[in-house]
Amino acid sequence: MAITDRRQRERTAQRDLIVASARVLAEQEGWDAVTTRRLATEIEYSQPVIYKHFASLGALAEAVALEGFAELAAAVHQARVGAADADPVVVVAHAYVDWAVANPSLYDVMFVRATGLQFGAEETPPQLTEGYAELLAATSTVAGDRDPEVLTEVLWAALHGLVLLDRGGRLRPAHRRARVEAVAALLAG
Structure with missing residues (x-):
């Protein structure tokens, strides 16, 4: 159970980081700057990690x-x-x-x-x-x-x-x- 809980916390933390980073990027440069490539660079994760949490930029x-x-x-x-x-x-x-x-x-x-x-x-x-x-x-x-x-x-x-x-x-x-x-x-x- 502890491993499952830890993995869920990690997934939640990743998702929260993606959302927060998208928000900051939009505030700084506008929504056109929010792309999966740019977010992946900002948060130092691959684009598939972003798509694991959000099926599209619209969902994000x-x-x-x-x-x-x-x-x-x-x-x-x-x-x-x-x-x-x-x-x-x-x-x-x-x-x-x-x-x-x-x-x-x-x-x-x-x-x-x-x-x-x-x-x-x-x-x-x-x-x-x-x-x-x-x-x-x-x-x-x-x-x-x-x-x-x-x-x-x-x-x-x-x-x-x-x-x-x-x-x-x-x-x-x-x-x-x-x-x-x-x-x-x-x-x-």
Whole structure:
């Protein structure tokens, strides 16, 4: 049993190293730089070792994205529960945008690059549903007789649009916080 446990720990450590290296490489040079050849060089393993863990670069990107979704959900949750007397929609909206701005490559693999990850399906991974649940918890506080899930989708779409337009240099950088608060105010009705 000890040998089997050790081998499993080694496989897990290899997988974690591959994911972490892909993430670092993407943060430093963009997702186009993440290739199996480049990763193999970076982690000093052969390409077949990478393919032993991930059938494709798409599968690796999904693993990185899942980490990102978990981190985003945690950031939004922490902001929401720590909001005290503040408007939870405003707090959650700022947490979402701040996290996206601080993690552009991770945000890209989560929301811009094509992956097989599905939202709103039976097989949706919990990392995806947890972040949505945090947004839903915030919008539920202002929903009144409106559908809180529709409000959540509108908030999410608005924040995502703001993030991408801001990153593309199409919005005035000094007004990021005001835009986020305006979105929250519009939802509050």
